[in-house]
Amino acid sequence: MDKLPPLRVLLVDSSELVLRDLTDLITKNFNPVEIKTTGDGEYAINIFCEFTPQVVITEILLTKMNGYILFREAFIFAFLLRQK
DSSP: OOOOOOOOEEEOOOOHHHHHHHHHHHHHHOOOOOOOOOOOHHHHHHHHHHOOOOOOOOSOSSSSSSSHHHHHHHHHHHHHHHOO
């Protein structure tokens, strides 16, 4: 049986408690999984570009860059990546 590659998940939330609880929930239900977390929307874009997650879960009311702008920037990056 071929081993599946890990599911790549990016979690973005300003609450450490929410990040911890979501990480626990995801790791208990998905295996293998690789999770990156941050509470900063601007840093999340950097992680997104390097990590290329398959799933992104974000808070909408982030500081510096809200969840809508984060989604737009990630969508543009993903679109440009597919054009290569």
